[in-house]
Amino acid sequence: MLTVFLQFLFSGLTVGSVYALVGMGFNIIYNATSILNLAQGEFVVIGGLMMWFFTTSLKLPFLLSILLTILSVGFVAFLMERLTIRPIKKTDLLLMIMITISVSIVLKGLLMFKFGKDPYGYAPFTEGEPINLFGAIIQEQTLWVIGVTAVCIILLFLFFNKTIIGKAMKACAVDATAAKLVGINVSQMVMFSFILSAVVGAIGGIAITPISLMEYDKGPMLAVKGFCAAILGGLGRGRGAVVGGFSIGILESMTAGYIHSGLKDAVALVILLLVLFYKPAGIFGSSSAAQLRKF
Amino acid sequence: MNQNNTITFLIFILLILFFPLFTASSYNLSVAIFAGINALLAIGLCILMGYAGQISLGQAGFYGIGAYISAILSLKFGLPVIVSLVAASAVAAVAAMILAVPALRLKGHYLAVATLGFGEIIHILLNEFGPGGPSGFGDIPRFDILGYVFDSSTSFFYLTWGFVALIMLFSINLINSRTGRALRAMHDSEVACKAMGLDIVSLKIKVFVLSAVYASIAGSLYVHYITFVSPSTFTLFHSVLIVMMAVIGGINNLWGGILGAIIITVLPELLRQFEEFDVLVYGLILTLSLLFFRKGLVPIIAEKLKKLRAITVADNQRNT
Amino acid sequence: MLTIKGIHKSFGGLTALEDVNFSVKEGNISALIGPNGAGKTTLMNIITGIYGPDKGEVLFLGKAINNMPPTKIANIGISRTFQHLELFSTMTVLENVMVGRYTKTRAGFIASGLKLPIAIQEERESKLKSEEILEYMGLLNRKEEISSNLPIGEQRILEIARALATEPKLLLLDEPAAGLNIKETKALGETIMRIRKEKGITILLVDHDMSLVMKISNWITVLNFGQVISDGIAADVQKDPAVIKAYLGAEDDIS
Numbered sequence: 023m024l025t026v027f028l029q030f031l032f033s034g035l036t037v038g039s040v041y042a043l044v045g046m047g048f049n050i051i052y053n054a055t056s057i058l059n060l061a062q063g064e065f066v067v068i069g070g071l072m073m074w075f076f077t078t079s080l081k082l083p084f085l086l087s088i089l090l091t092i093l094s095v096g097f098v099a100f101l102m103e104r105l106t107i108r109p110i111k112k113t114d115l116l117l118m119i120m121i122t123i124s125v126s127i128v129l130k131g132l133l134m135f136k137f138g139k140d141p142y143g144y145a146p147f148t149e150g151e152p153i154n155l156f157g158a159i160i161q162e163q164t165l166w167v168i169g170v171t172a173v174c175i176i177l178l179f180l181f182f183n184k185t186i187i188g189k190a191m192k193a194c195a196v197d198a199t200a201a202k203l204v205g206i207n208v209s210q211m212v213m214f215s216f217i218l219s220a221v222v223g224a225i226g227g228i229a230i231t232p233i234s235l236m237e238y239d240k241g242p243m244l245a246v247k248g249f250c251a252a253i254l255g256g257l258g259r260g261r262g263a264v265v266g267g268f269s270i271g272i273l274e275s276m277t278a279g280y281i282h283s284g285l286k287d288a289v290a291l292v293i294l295l296l297v298l299f300y301k302p303a304g305i306f307g308s309s310s311a312a313q314l315r316k317f
Numbered sequence: 318m319n320q321n322n323t324i325t326f327l328i329f330i331l332l333i334l335f336f337p338l339f340t341a342s343s344y345n346l347s348v349a350i351f352a353g354i355n356a357l358l359a360i361g362l363c364i365l366m367g368y369a370g371q372i373s374l375g376q377a378g379f380y381g382i383g384a385y386i387s388a389i390l391s392l393k394f395g396l397p398v399i400v401s402l403v404a405a406s407a408v409a410a411v412a413a414m415i416l417a418v419p420a421l422r423l424k425g426h427y428l429a430v431a432t433l434g435f436g437e438i439i440h441i442l443l444n445e446f447g448p449g450g451p452s453g454f455g456d457i458p459r460f461d462i463l464g465y466v467f468d469s470s471t472s473f474f475y476l477t478w479g480f481v482a483l484i485m486l487f488s489i490n491l492i493n494s495r496t497g498r499a500l501r502a503m504h505d506s507e508v509a510c511k512a513m514g515l516d517i518v519s520l521k522i523k524v525f526v527l528s529a530v531y532a533s534i535a536g537s538l539y540v541h542y543i544t545f546v547s548p549s550t551f552t553l554f555h556s557v558l559i560v561m562m563a564v565i566g567g568i569n570n571l572w573g574g575i576l577g578a579i580i581i582t583v584l585p586e587l588l589r590q591f592e593e594f595d596v597l598v599y600g601l602i603l604t605l606s607l608l609f610f611r612k613g614l615v616p617i618i619a620e621k622l623k624k625l626r627a628i629t630v631a632d633n634q635r636n637t
Numbered sequence: 638m639l640t641i642k643g644i645h646k647s648f649g650g651l652t653a654l655e656d657v658n659f660s661v662k663e664g665n666i667s668a669l670i671g672p673n674g675a676g677k678t679t680l681m682n683i684i685t686g687i688y689g690p691d692k693g694e695v696l697f698l699g700k701a702i703n704n705m706p707p708t709k710i711a712n713i714g715i716s717r718t719f720q721h722l723e724l725f726s727t728m729t730v731l732e733n734v735m736v737g738r739y740t741k742t743r744a745g746f747i748a749s750g751l752k753l754p755i756a757i758q759e760e761r762e763s764k765l766k767s768e769e770i771l772e773y774m775g776l777l778n779r780k781e782e783i784s785s786n787l788p789i790g791e792q793r794i795l796e797i798a799r800a801l802a803t804e805p806k807l808l809l810l811d812e813p814a815a816g817l818n819i820k821e822t823k824a825l826g827e828t829i830m831r832i833r834k835e836k837g838i839t840i841l842l843v844d845h846d847m848s849l850v851m852k853i854s855n856w857i858t859v860l861n862f863g864q865v866i867s868d869g870i871a872a873d874v875q876k877d878p879a880v881i882k883a884y885l886g887a888e889d890d891i892s
Contacts, residue, residue, distance in 0.1 A: 115426065116366070117611065119372065120564060120607050123557055123560075124604040127557070127599055127600030127603060130600070131597025131599065134597070242554075246430075253430075285441065287441055291434040295434050298419075298427055298430070299420070300419075302423065487751065490750050494749030495742055495744060497749075498728070498736055501732075505724070505728065506723040506724070506726075508723055512717050512719075512723075513711055513739060513799065513800075514708055514740035
């Protein structure tokens with residue numbers, strides 16, 4: 023049944039794109055700070071809901087809305103880093119975890135206050151006929167999601183490997199003191215990593231909302247699954263999160279389609295536990311590198 | 318820790334005994350009962366986090382196991398409630414052991430997320446395979462011990478807080494014993510503990526199991542109080558709430574768990590009129606207390622009391 | 638009592654230990670000395686099970702212990718102190734020693750939580766035994782103090798007391814004189830000799846302080862660049878040209 027398989031595959035790629043973006047967001051912050059930002063999922067939700075706000079509520083033009091959404095999300099990330107991350111000494115791991123969780127609750131609370139519990143959506147980027155692939159119906163927006171994700175992946179790759187700032191950010195995670203000694207402004211890098219990570223997540227939110235709508239409380243699940251993607255690929259490895267995200271998305275979709283739809287959320291979790299227990303370094307990571315991290 | 322505990326414990330018992338006399342309102346008693354159930358959850362976490370230095374974002378999972386197993390055994394199999402409670406605790410203990418063995422090898426963030434994953438898996442399983450699915454089921458028998466049924470708010474209040482008192486006693490004894498010493502030593506220097514022959518891994522696993530059993534007992538009390546159960550109670554948000562209770566009260570002190578539980582339980586009642594705000598307020602309280610009251614409220618209160626006592630002593634000395 | 642046989646250990650490309658052989662006789666105070674980087678710490682870590690050797694064996698009372706984890710090694714009668722103090726810094730002096738008694742007691746979670754008679758009794762015994770040891774080491778009057786508040790000399794003594802609480806057959810002392818002044822070092826030396834004489838515990842001492850080592854050890858093994866360059870009684874080792882050469886530049890250390 024090729025049709026059915028392709029249908030599930032594309033649905034998996036779509037949702038996997040968002041997981042990949044969230045996973046990459048995790049990696050960006052982790053690479054610059056060794057912190058795991060468990061509020062990562064909220065950026066996706068803010069992206070989707072703010073986009074609705076600008077396009078549908080304020081009826082602003084499409085591109086302007088995207089810009090404003092990205093600016094809003096960036097601003098939220100800025101506040102988060104400045105108010106809650108910067109004051110804390112990063113060696114207190116438990117505190118860091120709790121802080122990012124608490125911020126995610128605050129963000130969720132704000133979203134609930136402003137948007138309520140209803141789902142929100144807006145028009146797809148382009149209004150075209152769905153594509154028929156061997157009988158499977160693929161919406162244009164699906165291609166947008168996958169395409170936008172691919173562009174992000176490429177841009178991020180270029181950023182981290184070909185630009186000074188990107189390399190500087192990587193240096194900060196490996197050894198902040200050494201980074202400072204060569205003149206890297208570590209606290210600026212940290213701030214930047216938060217903003218960049220938020221923007222990446224928000225882009226995912228903007229792209230996916232026309233398909234699956236956005237609600238105020240989708241954040242935690244996205245964060246968990248994005249984290250699974252990052253861990254599966256090897257924490258800190260860019261292409262790892264991509265592979266991880268798409269893998270989880272596809273497996274989830276296949277499970278929902280062929281086995282039992284209620285269990286789909288469990289897929290990512292089971293994968294997470296299996297990876298953590300048996301190969302914490304992930305697919306692409308090496309265990310010695312994983313141990314070098316200041317965990 | 319030792320001398321202060323006796324006085325505090327006596328005051329605690331007195332407060333429990335007299336509370337229902339101050340308020341006949343079944344609403345207040347109900348809130349107090351939930352505070353007690355939450356206290357059981359929080360105390361276990363305090364021991365795990367404060368003494369063993371671990372973290373669990375999945376306590377709601379054990380809470381749910383305790384609730385569902387106890388409910389099913391007493392309703393569908395007709396077992397006495399006490400037996401169901403014990404059996405549920407045993408299941409929770411086994412689940413904790415299975416999780417702990419691989420999970421406790423992980424550190425920091427990894428451990429937190431592994432426990433989170435576990436809690437979420439339990440939630441999904443309850444949703445999919447629990448009797449009644451997402452809607453849950455009811456008609457669960459009330460708590461009874463050898464024929465005496467706890468069906469009034471007052472009696473259940475005493476039952477719940479009686480459990481809390483017993484668990485506190487057990488926990489305080491544990492902290493003051495060789496086990497407690499070993500846990501505190503583990504906190505200070507794992508390498509020295511190993512050199513002295515302590516089996517660190519085994520200790521961590523046992524504490525993890527202990528916290529799971531406390532959570533399971535809380536779950537059993539919960540279902541036999543409201544006689545209804547559904548998966549929506551046992552979510553990640555609730556796991557986070559439990560951690561909040563421990564952190565706000567102070568994880569290094571068992572009384573912190575009780576205080577944190579009371580605060581977190583009473584808070585939504587106070588915020589009832591601000592329904593749209595409640596998540597936001599929770600988040601803000603948690604964030605602010607993490608930023609400013611890192612050690613939790615109990616140590617801060619204890620500090621104030623110590624200063625008060627010092628001032629009083631100084632005053633007395635001046636006067637004599 | 639302890640036999641080191643053909644131990645090799647490399648880290649990456651760096652050879653830390655090469656064909657190291659020596660023995661510690663029962664009832665002796667044996668010393669392991671050598672310039673910085675000689676491999677003493679590596680050898681200590683291998684003996685105490687922190688990692689295993691690439692080649693060779695460590696035999697304790699005839700049994701190979703080279704791949705046992707530290708916990709098991711502690712349980713068969715080897716105890717140690719640490720170069721960089723590893724006291725339980727938030728706990729009192731007495732509590733530190735009582736943790737040393739942990740493996741000699743068995744009351745578990747349930748017994749402790751329910752305060753069963755066995756738990757109460759063991760607790761009382763642990764306390765008494767620990768106080769005995771503290772008195773023996775001269776720290777009894779400090780028993781309720783937080784261990785990190787003690788001056789460093791007493792902290793080192795405390796670590797030894799804690800190690801004694803495990804009733805070891807072999808006591809490994811890793812740079813116990815580090816950070817001590819002349820008076821404290823002298824007192825330490827006398828304490829170590831007393832422990833050997835009165836408790837019959839074999840001692841393996843690793844240290845830089847030559848006056849201490851020469852004064853109290855009956856057998857010295859010298860390491861340099863991961864190899865044994867001298868092995869004998871104090872008088873002989875002192876005169877050994879290989880040893881003097883290794884310590885060239887530190888001649889004032891050798892008394």
